[in-house]
Structures are given as structure tokens and as C-alpha cells.
Amino acid sequence: MSISSPKPALEGLRILDLSQVAAGPYATMFLGFMGAEVIKIESLSRMDINRGKARPGPDDLRVYPNGDPGERPWNRTAHHVHRNINKQSLTIDLATDQGRELLLDLVKVCDVLVENYRGSVMDRLGLGYDVVSSQNPQLIYLKISSQGATGPEANYGSLGSTLEQTGGLASITGYEDGLPLLTNLVYPDPVVGILSFGALMTALRSRLKTGKGCLVDLSQREVTTMLLGESILDFSVTGRIAVTMENLHRDMSPHGVYPCLGEDMWVAIAVGTEDEWRGLCMALGDLELASDNRFCDNESRHANQNELDAIIALWTIEQDHYEAMHRLQSHGVPSAPVLNGNEVITDPHLESRGFWDVVDHPETGPYKQVTTPWLLSKSPRGIPRPAPGLGEHNHQLLTELLGLSEHEIADLITNGITGEIPKE
Amino acid sequence: MDNLLSDINVLDLSQGVSGPFCAKLLAGWGADVIKVEPPYTGDPCRSSKPFFQTIDHSQASALFSYINTSKKSVTLDPFVPSHAQAIMKLAQNCDVLIESFPPGYLTACGLGYSDIADSCHDLVYVSVTPFGQTGPYSAYKGSDLIAQAAGALMYTIGLPDRPPLKVGGEAALYTTGISAFSATTMAIYVKDTQGFGQHVDISAMEVMAVSQLYSSIYAQFGRPLARRGSNLVRAKDGWVSPGLETGVQESTWLKVCELIEKPELVNDSRFITQESRRANQDALLVVISDWAVRKPKEEIYHTLQSLRTITGYVATVEDLLMSQQFVDREFFKLVGGESLPNTIQPGAPYRIADNSWEISQAPRLGEHNEEILCQGLGYSMTELGLEVS
Numbered sequence: 143m144s145i146s147s148p149k150p151a152l153e154g155l156r157i158l159d160l161s162q163v164a165a166g167p168y169a170t171m172f173l174g175f176m177g178a179e180v181i182k183i184e185s186l187s188r189m190d191i192n193r194g195k196a197r198p199g200p201d202d203l204r205v206y207p208n209g210d211p212g213e214r215p216w217n218r219t220a221h222h223v224h225r226n227i228n229k230q231s232l233t234i235d236l237a238t239d240q241g242r243e244l245l246l247d248l249v250k251v252c253d254v255l256v257e258n259y260r261g262s263v264m265d266r267l268g269l270g271y272d273v274v275s276s277q278n279p280q281l282i283y284l285k286i287s288s289q290g291a292t293g294p295e296a297n298y299g300s301l302g303s304t305l306e307q308t309g310g311l312a313s314i315t316g317y318e319d320g321l322p323l324l325t326n327l328v329y330p331d332p333v334v335g336i337l338s339f340g341a342l343m344t345a346l347r348s349r350l351k352t353g354k355g356c357l358v359d360l361s362q363r364e365v366t367t368m369l370l371g372e373s374i375l376d377f378s379v380t381g382r383i384a385v386t387m388e389n390l391h392r393d394m395s396p397h398g399v400y401p402c403l404g405e406d407m408w409v410a411i412a413v414g415t416e417d418e419w420r421g422l423c424m425a426l427g428d429l430e431l432a433s434d435n436r437f438c439d440n441e442s443r444h445a446n447q448n449e450l451d452a453i454i455a456l457w458t459i460e461q462d463h464y465e466a467m468h469r470l471q472s473h474g475v476p477s478a479p480v481l482n483g484n485e486v487i488t489d490p491h492l493e494s495r496g497f498w499d500v501v502d503h504p505e506t507g508p509y510k511q512v513t514t515p516w517l518l519s520k521s522p523r524g525i526p527r528p529a530p531g532l533g534e535h536n537h538q539l540l541t542e543l544l545g546l547s548e549h550e551i552a553d554l555i556t557n558g559i560t561g562e563i564p565k566e
Numbered sequence: 567m568d569n570l571l572s573d574i575n576v577l578d579l580s581q582g583v584s585g586p587f588c589a590k591l592l593a594g595w596g597a598d599v600i601k602v603e604p605p606y607t608g609d610p611c612r613s614s615k616p617f618f619q620t621i622d623h624s625q626a627s628a629l630f631s632y633i634n635t636s637k638k639s640v641t642l643d644p645f646v647p648s649h650a651q652a653i654m655k656l657a658q659n660c661d662v663l664i665e666s667f668p669p670g671y672l673t674a675c676g677l678g679y680s681d682i683a684d685s686c687h688d689l690v691y692v693s694v695t696p697f698g699q700t701g702p703y704s705a706y707k708g709s710d711l712i713a714q715a716a717g718a719l720m721y722t723i724g725l726p727d728r729p730p731l732k733v734g735g736e737a738a739l740y741t742t743g744i745s746a747f748s749a750t751t752m753a754i755y756v757k758d759t760q761g762f763g764q765h766v767d768i769s770a771m772e773v774m775a776v777s778q779l780y781s782s783i784y785a786q787f788g789r790p791l792a793r794r795g796s797n798l799v800r801a802k803d804g805w806v807s808p809g810l811e812t813g814v815q816e817s818t819w820l821k822v823c824e825l826i827e828k829p830e831l832v833n834d835s836r837f838i839t840q841e842s843r844r845a846n847q848d849a850l851l852v853v854i855s856d857w858a859v860r861k862p863k864e865e866i867y868h869t870l871q872s873l874r875t876i877t878g879y880v881a882t883v884e885d886l887l888m889s890q891q892f893v894d895r896e897f898f899k900l901v902g903g904e905s906l907p908n909t910i911q912p913g914a915p916y917r918i919a920d921n922s923w924e925i926s927q928a929p930r931l932g933e934h935n936e937e938i939l940c941q942g943l944g945y946s947m948t949e950l951g952l953e954v955s
Binding site for chain 1: 679721732740746778784798871921
């Protein structure tokens with residue numbers, strides 16, 4: 143079958159997005175990229191914390207373009223602009239009866255509800271799965287919680303940084319001294335965002351077959367623990383407890399990062415086979431190394447990796463990190479420069495694959511946006527729509543989706559249930 | 567039994583961690599997965615540490631045992647023409663094909679996307695590689711470390727005066743497999759709703775560039791991220807992040823002062839508001855540390871969480887298996903072994919209605935040759951040059 147103009151993968155799907163912070167918003171960002179209509183719900187008194195404060199003080203930690211909060215700081219924080227791309231913004235105060243009714247009306251015209259509140263919040267708002275699914279039995283409710291919908295810790299709170307701990311990842315991340323370290327990039331959050339997307343795809347498929355919606359119960363801690371599978375199996379059989387091992391690897395050697403020309407510049411090298419080891423010796427132009435008994439097989443290289451690292455570093459320190467990668471890879475050695483946030487947006491490989499979207503946000507000007515962790519040959523991602531200003535789509539959504547009159551909308555604004563200016 | 571993907575057939579030609587992990591997730595939701603491995607040597611992952619003590623060395627890897635559950639194994643080499651033909655036959659009966667060869671390799675074997683899609687237009691063909699199918703690095707080799715380096719993840723992890731540090735284990739490769747799973751299930755949904763298959767291109771570097779949650783945007787907005795230490799403090803038996811230096815409500819702070827038996831702190835101007843606690847967080851951490859070092863980490867975790875404080879404790883793999891939360895949710899599954907020991911494994915990545923997660927022991931090398939190649943396709947082992955083991 144050939145197709146003339148490709149349709150977006152998720153065209154026609156409408157997502158009611160109550161999520162905030164990182165994991166949920168990342169999932170809905172991907173949904174938006176693939177053509178779903180995403181309606182982001184916030185209230186004027188409780189914006190997505192990604193938006194920061196309505197009036198940030200001088201010590202505020204949020205990141206604004208060039209440090210300038212501007213006139214509407216809540217519409218231009220780095221986190222908001224980056225994670226809430228491809229969404230429409232609707233403000234509703236869910237703590238009011240009128241707001242709650244509006245949400246229940248929205249549920250009737252949406253396919254999916256996504257939320258990542260503390261476990262009990264939606265029930266407390268009178269918007270738990272039983273309530274919303276009775277409004278729309280075809281609704282898929284994606285509940286992304288810290289610990290899952292059940293169990294003694296179901297109502298515990300977490301951040302990506304605490305999930306790294308409670309999910310076990312911190313216990314195997316660190317230098318060789320055994321001190322656990324955190325990623326500072328809340329690593330579980332993007333992982334949960336990416337998996338949530340697939341969870342939703344399987345739920346949509348289930349709805350195609352059964353005609354019924356369902357609850358998807360996703361525990362962020364469980365997802366994090368999945369990343370330690372082999373260490374869990376190993377412990378369950380041998381009793382060995384996995385520990386931090388810097389950048390060393392159980393199988394590969396040499397394996398680590400090596401200093402290059404320039405300040406804080408590094409190249410990563412991972413040698414797993416004898417061919418790759420010989421390639422490394424060739425790349426270094428050091429053929430004696432290849433016949434050095436201290437490094438003659440994987441076991442010896444593991445045992446003597448400190449000495450080997452020093453020899454490799456003597457070569458890398460004279461190299462540009464990109465040049466080092468190209469030379470090593472031309473000899474079949476897995477390697478890459480350790481890129482920083484400025485370098486990765488100009489990397490020629492990502493550039494040639496069209497990974498970054500250049501987005502001209504009305505509040506921040508053009509910037510390079512993370513896109514999707516996949517490329518589909520016949521379902522391309524859509525043209526990005528900049529992250530919305532708070533309440534930017536109130537009027538459109540309230541009239542078109544809910545059929546409210548101008549008068550009714552004016553009342554909602556007067557009563558503080560919707561609007562565009564956050565409350566202090 | 568009807569499960570989310572029980573009508574989906576998958577041919578898994580991939581090796582290592584990422585592609586096979588994607589296939590494992592599909593198998594867990596009921597897809598029928600045939601894993602194709604190189605004859606005699608098998609997936610190199612079979613020789614990856616850590617190892618169990620087993621009689622059959624190809625079954626000894628904990629890593630392999632984890633990421634190949636609920637699959638069948640056949641041994642075929644796509645480079646051998648008769649084997650390529652058998653792979654083509656298997657592919658024609660499949661909904662999804664997953665592969666992880668260097669870009670172009672399977673095309674040279676007559677098994678590239680267009681070779682198969684010509685006759686199976688609704689096939690979802692998933693390529694999982696270090697750098698993707700196109701672009702200047704597409705032929706380059708990768709690994710977990712390489713992906714974390716190239717995707718700008720590890721630059722900001724670790725301490726300022728030490729080298730960049732990777733997230734432990736095979737986290738980047740698992741995340742790449744999860745990305746492949748999400749993309750594959752999306753392509754299956756598109757096949758169901760729009761009637762065509764397609765080529766899915768997964769690059770580990772791009773998965774990491776997506777996972778550096780804000781390094782690239784912070785750099786562009788003028789505040790580049792740097793490596794920094796953690797806020798973990800020592801408990802009696804490990805490490806915790808009490809989470810008190812930020813975000814604690816005023817009313818909670820009173821209870822915390824009581825809890826740590828320092829009522830006088832309520833009037834300490836350094837800690838009197840949320841802002842001042844944030845501004846004086848180093849001093850606060852010292853106060854908290856004095857208390858925490860005398861308490862077990864999980865006691866601190868539960869006590870502070872009960873005050874609605876976002877607290878963490880560093881769980882080891884042993885702690886994970888003991889976690890009452892995991893026990894209560896039956897997250898871990900006991901996977902019975904025939905030729906290898908019983909193992910405890912993470913179970914469902916999420917729960918959907920009454921669908922149940924399927925998990926059975928990873929296959930022996932070529933365990934299903936007879937069933938799939940001989941009974942299914944009508945080959946003889948000799949014809950394929952495969953000895954019956």
C-alpha cells in the first residue's frame with residue numbers, strides 16, 4: 143500500500159493532560175509530536191510548577207532566557223517552554239464545584255486522561271477513575287504515580303531524584319569509593335515519560351479490541367527498578383549486591399572517559415572485543431601495546447586497567463574529543479566525545495538526522511527543542527507548536543469543546559475559575 | 567489467553583541489550599517472540615557478566631536471563647543464504663521484526679526493510695542501533711557508555727573535580743529498548759488504524775539526547791549545567807535525602823523540629839521560612855545529618871514521608887527485594903528454572919486492567935529449532951547445516 147500524504151500517527155486522539163513537573167509532561171509532549179491533541183489543564187492558583195512563580199524574587203532558581211523573567215515569567219521558564227511544547231493550555235480551578243463539572247464535561251470528549259499527582263489527589267478532588275470512567279466508559283486513564291495505585295506507599299511523594307534512590311539506581315551510580323551519586327538530571331523522569339507513551343499505545347490497542355477504556359497503573363519506582371534487572375537476578379541467585387563502579391564495566395576493558403584538549407573535555411572509550419582492542423592500539427599508533435603482556439586479553443586488561451588508562455590518557459590529552467572519536471571509530475573502536483549541553487545542539491550527526499526542531503517561541507525567541515526518541519518512516523512527527531501561555535486556549539476550548547457562551551465564560555473569569563493571570 | 571499483544575508475532579533478530587529488551591516487553595504482554603541467534607555462539611549477551619553457576623554456560627548470564635524471558639530461540643545466520651531464506655519465511659508470518667545489525671548489513675543479506683516490506687506491506691521493521699540508520703556516525707559502534715557520552719547525559723553527572731560519570735549498569739541501553747517498545751507499539755497502533763507498516767529507526771544517542779532532561783535548554787537560556795555533589799546524608803545503615811532543605815510546608819517544619827528533638831529550631835532565623843531554609847540549606851543539612859546518622863534509612867524514609875515530605879533512601883538490590891511496597895504489589899516474580907536456577911525478576915512495567923504479565927525462563931540456545939524450523943517451516947537440520955545438539 144502506498145500513501146500519498148502521511149497522516150500523523152495519533153491524529154484524532156484527544157488527551158486531557160493533568161500532569162505536571164517532568165514524567166507526565168514528557169509523555170504528553172511525545173503524544174503531541176505524534177499528532178495527538180493535548181489539552182493541558184492548570185489552575186490560576188496552582189500552575190504546573192514548571193512555570194515557576196508568578197512573581198519570582200531575585201533569588202529564584204528558575205531558568206529564564208538570559209536570566210530575564212520578563213513580564214509574564216510563568217510563560218517563559220526553561221522547563222515550561224521545553225516540556226510543554228505541542229500542548230494547548232486551559233485553566234480550570236478543579237477545587238471548585240463548577241471547575242470539577244467542567245472537567246467531567248471535558249472527560250466526555252477526550253480519549254485519554256493523564257495525571258501524575260500524588261496517589262490520592264484525584265480521588266480527593268472527586269475525579270478518581272470510577273468517577274471519570276462513569277462519564278466516559280471509553281476513557282483511558284493513565285495514572286503515573288510514584289509507587290503505583292496500591293500498596294502501603296501508594297500515597298508517598300517523590301521526585302526523579304528520590305526515585306533514583308528508592309528504585310535502586312543510585313546504589314550503582316557513583317565513583318569507586320562507594321558513595322552513591324544522583325544524576326542531577328532526574329533520570330527516571332524521562333524514562334517514565336518514554337515508557338508511559340508505550341503503555342498508552344497498548345491501552346489504545348486494547349480499546350480497539352474491546353471497545354472499552356481502562357486504568358493504566360504505572361509506578362515510577364517500579365520502572366526505575368527495571369533498569370537494574372541483571373543485578374536483581376544476580377542477587378537472587380548468588381547474594382551479590384551490586385555497587386558503584388565508576389565508569390568501569392563488568393565485561394569491557396578499557397572502559398571509561400579520558401581527558402582531551404580543552405577544559406573539561408573528554409572522550410569515552412568502550413573496548414569489548416579483541417578486534418576492538420587491536421583497533422585501539424592502531425588508533426594510538428602504539429603497536430607495542432598490542433603485544434604487551436599486561437594487556438594481552440580481556441582479563442589482564444581488567445586487572446591492569448589503571449596502567450592502561452594512563453597510557454590511553456597520554457594520547458587523548460593531545461586530541462580534540464571529536465577528532466579522537468573519528469580516529470578511534472575509523473579503527474572500529476566504540477567511542478564518542480562526552481558532549482555538553484551546548485555541544486549536543488550543534489552536533490553534526492544529530493543535525494543531519496533532523497533531531498532538533500528549531501522553535502520560535504513568542505516569549506523566548508528561537509531555540510532548539512528535544513524531539514522524540516524514535517523516527518518512523520511513514521508517520522513523521524508534526525510541526526512543533528510552541529508551549530502555550532497560561533490559559534492561551536481557554537476561549538477556544540470552552541466554546542468549541544464545551545459549547546459555552548461568551549456570557550458563561552465571562553462568569554467563569556469573574557469567579558476566578560479560569561483566566562490567564564496567575565494568582566499570587 | 568487473550569493479552570494486550572497476544573495476536574502479535576515478533577521476529578527478534580537483535581542482540582545485546584536494547585533490541586532484546588524491547589522484544590522482552592512485547593513478549594511480556596503476550597506477543598509470540600522468536601529470537602534468532604548466531605548458530606553455536608548465540609547472542610553475545612549470553613557471555614555477559616554477572617554469571618550464575620550453571621552447567622550450561624550459555625545459560626549462565628544474569629543479563630541474558632533477564633532480557634530474553636518468554637521468547638523462543640532458533641539459530642540462524644542471516645549471512646548464510648539458506649538461513650536468510652528461512653528468516654525471510656519467518657518474517658513473512660510476523661507483524662514485527664526487530665534487528666540491531668550495523669545499518670546496511672541485513673540489506674546485504676537480502677533482508678533489508680524494503681526486501682521484506684515488498685511482500686509484507688504491513689510489517690513493522692524496527693532497527694535499534696547506537697547512532698541510527700542515517701547520518702555521519704551511522705556506521706560507528708556504540709555501547710551504554712558511548713550513548714551516555716554522545717547524548718550529553720553524563721557530562722553533568724558526578725563531582726566537579728572528577729571525570730564525568732555514567733548512570734550505573736546498562737541504564738542507557740534499557741532506556742533505548744523502552745523507546746523501541748513505545749515506538750513499536752505506536753507503529754502497531756498505526757497498522758491497526760491506518761493499515762500500513764513502516765521502518766522504525768531507534769538511535770541510542772538520540773534516546774540519551776531526549777533523556778538529558780534540561781541540559782540543552784539550560785545551556786541555550788544562559789545557565790549551563792555543571793557537575794555537582796548530591797544532597798544525600800548518611801543514615802545509620804546507608805544514605806537518605808531527607809528533602810527538608812527545600813519544599814517543606816511551614817506546618818510540617820514544626821513537626822520536623824519535634825521529630826529531630828530540636829524544638830529550639832522553630833525560632834532559628836536561618837530556618838524560619840521556606841526561602842530561608844533553602845538559602846541556608848548547608849547549615850540545615852548539618853542539623854539533619856546529626857539526627858539521621860542515628861536512624862535506619864528506611865525508618866527516616868517512612869517517618870518523613872508520613873509528614874508528606876519528599877524523602878528518599880538509597881535502596882540496594884537487597885533492599886528492593888525486601889521493600890514492603892514491592893511485596894504488596896507483587897512486583898517481583900519468581901521465574902522457575904529448568905536448566906538454570908530459579909531467579910527473582912522485575913515483573914510488569916505497568917498494569918492494565920486484568921491483563922497479566924507473562925514471564926518465563928529465557929530459552930536455551932536453539933531450543934526451538936526443531937519446533938519452528940523443522941515442524942514449522944519444513945526444513946531439516948542437516949539442510950540448514952545445523953547439528954542437532
